[in-house]
Amino acid sequence: MNIDNELKRLEEEKKKLQKQKQQLLEQKRKRKAAQAKLATLVKQSGFDTPKALVEALIEKYGVRLQRETAALPQRRKHTKVTPELRDHIKGLLHEKSMNRVSKEQRISYAVIAKVANGAYDKLK
Incomplete structure (x- = not known):
């Protein structure tokens, strides 16, 4: 086992993991922003529940859901x-x-x- 090669490999793995961590944090941030946007949308809609809003949107736009x-x-x-x-x-x-x-x-x-x-x- 060559110690220098193993150290290089570990450094590359560390870079890959850091990149993956950044991607996951970005996805988490986007998901959190989308959830906040949806919560605001439901509050501003005037409907009593999110389900009522969804049902109204389905009826308005003729969306067909497959069970x-x-x-x-x-x-x-x-x-x-x-x-x-x-x-x-x-x-x-x-x-x-x-x-x-x-x-x-x-x-x-x-x-x-x-x-x-x-x-x-x-x-x-």
Whole structure:
């Protein structure tokens, strides 16, 4: 281990850390200024609560918010395979892939595969 090289490396690390510290302090300052500006805006708006102000702005400008739960895909429900459903799926499988049928019908791929392999042929 060369002590001089190690000291140089440490000095460079110190400079990098100082630069990163300055950037973080600047971000903190900007965030604090933005929070103060928002607090002033809410006070000057005349609305009772920040929520009332936001709702008024949403209505005024027609902003559409997407709820987090709406962004999540809905879970499929348990599929009850009936003879009619089985025959319908088999008909679709002549025209489309199992993956496409699964997605369009919102039935799991495993059920579609079982229908294709004849696991439900005994249903009357």
